[in-house]
Amino acid sequence: MMPTPKPGKPVRGSATGRPLMSALDLFGRRWSLRIIWELRDGELGFRPLQQRCDNMSSSVLRQRLTELLDARLLYQLPDSRYALTPLGHRAYQALRPLTRWSQEWSEELLKSPAEQPAHGDADVRS
């Protein structure tokens, strides 16, 4: 398995080990952001968490959880539920501005929906 990116070590696409590059690698993996998001207010067990993540595949969920545990963003309770560590919680907070931005993004795209309709994807929504 691809090792968990950590600051101080070279990662995928960056030999420097700069913390930010490690973070971009970690968060650039599918479902990583989502998992942190879904754990924002409350611990969740494996299957409940999977359900909240639109039934993402269990194999990938396990993989992401291992990485996030390894990176110390998560820890596991005695009853084996997953929860954000203080560090993980601060990561969530660092991601919060994204919520407001996505709202703005949504509004922006509604104002001018499709000036140059790209390839095969021009339906406007039902």
Add this chain to the structure above:
Amino acid sequence: MMPTPKPGKPVRGSATGRPLMSALDLFGRRWSLRIIWELRDGELGFRPLQQRCDNMSSSVLRQRLTELLDARLLYQLPDSRYALTPLGHRAYQALRPLTRWSQEWSEELLKSPAEQPAHGDADVRS
């Protein structure tokens, strides 16, 4: 090609079209965050951008650029260089707290490098 995630439309792993879920899909694709990051202060052409992104593969770069153009985070100058739109710039700003966080993350991992050494990744650093 996988369509560009946009708020208001169902995306990979979320049928709701909630803006945030679309954003998490968009940014959860490899190199998306990095590209925005590298364009933060200044336009860049294709190949220079590729070099800044640790020589990421050109095919994937093209794919990401298409998506980001489509999502209106980028636009292309007459000389074909790429630049952040105002929306893209605000996305970058929304991501900035991540820089501080990654610093904190780095320090945290240095303080306690490996209490429960996971599976196959226990080397302490060279």
Add this chain to the structure above:
DNA sequence: CGGAAGCGATTCTGAATCCGAAGCACCTAA
């Protein structure tokens, strides 16, 4: 006791994605 259901977790196969070298057409400078 005997299910039935939920849980965390693993394994496996096929699909989606990514990588990276090679190449094309174009432009500019020497």
Add this chain to the structure above:
DNA sequence: TTAGGTGCTTCGGATTCAGAATCGCTTCCG
């Protein structure tokens, strides 16, 4: 003419993801 840089595409192979099946365990209920 040659050499180099550009934006961009193609294609075969490697990696990652998806999703169903399955295991062992626990809890609940008749």
